[in-house]
Amino acid sequence: MVxxxxxxxxxxxxxEDAAAEAFATAVARWPGDGVPPNPxxxxxxxxxxxxxxxxxxxxxxxxxxxxxxxxxxxxxHQPLGVIDDERLRLFFTCCHPALAPETRxxxxxxxxxxxxxxxIARAFLVQETAMGQRITRAKAKIKAxxxxxxxxxxxxxxxxxxxxxAVLFLVFNEGYLATGADTDPVRHDLTAEAIxxxxxxxxxxxDDGEVTGxxxxxxLTEARRTTRFSAGGELVPLGEQDRGGWDQALVAExxxxxxxxxxxxxxxxxxxxxxxxxxxxxxxRDVRDxxxxxxxxxxxxxxxxxxxxxxxxxRAIAVAELDGPEVALATVDRLEHAxxxxxxxxxxxxxxxxRLGRSQQARAAYDNAIGLAGxxxxxxxxxxxxxxxx
Amino acid sequence: xQYLLSVIHDGTGVTTPTEEADIDTFNERLQAEGxxxxxxxxxxxxxATVVDNRNGEVVFTDGPFVESKEYLAGFWIIEAPDxxxxxxxxTEGSKSCNRKVEVRPFL
Numbered sequence: 001m002v003x004x005x006x007x008x009x010x011x012x013x014x015x016e017d018a019a020a021e022a023f024a025t026a027v028a029r030w031p032g033d034g035v036p037p038n039p040x041x042x043x044x045x046x047x048x049x050x051x052x053x054x055x056x057x058x059x060x061x062x063x064x065x066x067x068x069x070x071x072x073x074x075x076x077h078q079p080l081g082v083i084d085d086e087r088l089r090l091f092f093t094c095c096h097p098a099l100a101p102e103t104r105x106x107x108x109x110x111x112x113x114x115x116x117x118x119x120i121a122r123a124f125l126v127q128e129t130a131m132g133q134r135i136t137r138a139k140a141k142i143k144a145x146x147x148x149x150x151x152x153x154x155x156x157x158x159x160x161x162x163x164x165x166a167v168l169f170l171v172f173n174e175g176y177l178a179t180g181a182d183t184d185p186v187r188h189d190l191t192a193e194a195i196x197x198x199x200x201x202x203x204x205x206x207d208d209g210e211v212t213g214x215x216x217x218x219x220l221t222e223a224r225r226t227t228r229f230s231a232g233g234e235l236v237p238l239g240e241q242d243r244g245g246w247d248q249a250l251v252a253e254x255x256x257x258x259x260x261x262x263x264x265x266x267x268x269x270x271x272x273x274x275x276x277x278x279x280x281x282x283x284x285r286d287v288r289d290x291x292x293x294x295x296x297x298x299x300x301x302x303x304x305x306x307x308x309x310x311x312x313x314x315r316a317i318a319v320a321e322l323d324g325p326e327v328a329l330a331t332v333d334r335l336e337h338a339x340x341x342x343x344x345x346x347x348x349x350x351x352x353x354x355r356l357g358r359s360q361q362a363r364a365a366y367d368n369a370i371g372l373a374g375x376x377x378x379x380x381x382x383x384x385x386x387x388x389x390x
Numbered sequence: 391x392q393y394l395l396s397v398i399h400d401g402t403g404v405t406t407p408t409e410e411a412d413i414d415t416f417n418e419r420l421q422a423e424g425x426x427x428x429x430x431x432x433x434x435x436x437x438a439t440v441v442d443n444r445n446g447e448v449v450f451t452d453g454p455f456v457e458s459k460e461y462l463a464g465f466w467i468i469e470a471p472d473x474x475x476x477x478x479x480x481t482e483g484s485k486s487c488n489r490k491v492e493v494r495p496f497l
Contacts (some may be wrong), residue, residue, distance in 0.1 A: 145495045146391050148472040156474075385457055 003086040012139045019053035095167040097148045105170045124177040183378035213272030216257035220278035223250035235381040239287040273302045292321040309338035325355040343372035359389045391478040398490040399463035412486035431464040
């Protein structure tokens with residue numbers, strides 16, 4: 001609803017406010033008057049009316065402003081692009097290259113994902129006021145500089161796709177493992193919307209390997225969603241998940257996309273390699289059948305593309321399965337300087353120390369992890385692990 | 391919607407004949423495609439004079455209002471439907487004059 005109002009009126013603030021007012025009116029009226037026959041249409045009509053009211057009010061303050069809005073309101077006669085999807089348009093506006101990369105993610109989470117400023121501030125580890133200012137500034141720039149609400153043309157899309165995929169990946173991850181301490185540990189709305197938008201972009205660029213790779217990666221991750229949390233709300237790591245509960249349709253589609261990329265015979269990028277790693281994991285019915293040498297080989301390939309400490313950490317987790325925890329621990333310890341503030345570093349280290357029987361050090365590492373983790377389900381899991389130590 | 395495309399000079403030397411020819415070509419495109427409003431080139435800011443008449447008693451100050459290695463060396467004012475078009479034109483403009491270009495919307 002915000003997306004369609006934003007497109008119609010060319011202004012994110014007006015769209016957000018009008019949608020909120022429409023819902024507030026509904027809450028006030030429906031209990032007394034009864035729910036209208038078509039609640040969605042009622043809300044849209046009310047939202048449109050609220051937006052027009054606000055523009056009328058504002059137009060008294062400045063004709064120039066109104067003029068800008070009218071010019072921007074290209075609805076409904078302009079020929080549409082390849083895909084007519086309002087949220088996709090809004091998404092492309094939010095991750096416009098004229099905005100700073102970190103602002104693009106924040107704005108997408110706000111406008112497309114519907115997260116509150118407070119939730120986004122927590123995800124970025126910044127003060128709520130600072131995040132509020134960043135988002136307000138971005139919206140003001142969209143309006144003042146007239147960043148358009150539209151998907152780029154087929155010829156312009158390839159130039160923007162890398163930045164767009166980075167935002168989609170981060171939105172998906174925020175849904176997959178929400179960072180807020182008092183939010184749901186998993187936000188299915190975010191993962192679903194990230195997948196939906198990635199599918200639309202894959203439809204626009206079917207031959208782009210990284211778009212397909214990211215879609216496959218998301219599908220293979222989403223396939224495990226229902227098995228990632230125990231009944232008690234605890235995170236369940238990959239090795240302990242009930243593999244019979246994985247969504248076989250999503251697994252099959254993810255595998256098909258990975259095979260399609262392998263058949264293309266083009267050197268894979270980051271998302272394709274991550275998708276391939278997930279394809280290996282989702283190929284074994286039992287964790288003990290996992291082809292760890294294949295996983296490590298894929299991580300070796302990824303390290304060459306992206307020699308970041310986080311990739312090295314994930315590679316070490318696979319190395320532990322192949323060469324044992326001692327070898328892995330040596331690698332992980334070398335990452336301390338870069339990753340001391342990252343909870344997954346401490347979880348990994350704690351787990352390796354536990355497997356080596358070094359309980360005291362493992363306990364300290366679990367404590368560090370608990371102090372740094374933001375996801376409530378993950379904290380519950382790590383706490384139990386710590387308390388199980390001898 | 392009008393945008394100011396400011397040409398930022400950062401000490402890469404004076405405009406060469408090749409750059410001048412490329413700027414001419416770019417200007418012709420702006421005019422042919424209806425984006426052109428106005429454009430101009432500026433000399434170095436050294437001969438500038440700052441005039442301050444805010445207090446009813448005018449003060450003239452010799453030199454530019456801000457001392458900086460980077461300065462405005464010219465500009466285009468264009469009419470474009472949105473920022474995507476303005477950025478595309480600025481991309482070509484930056485190549486033609488071989489300098490950075492700042493894109494700013496008019497109010």
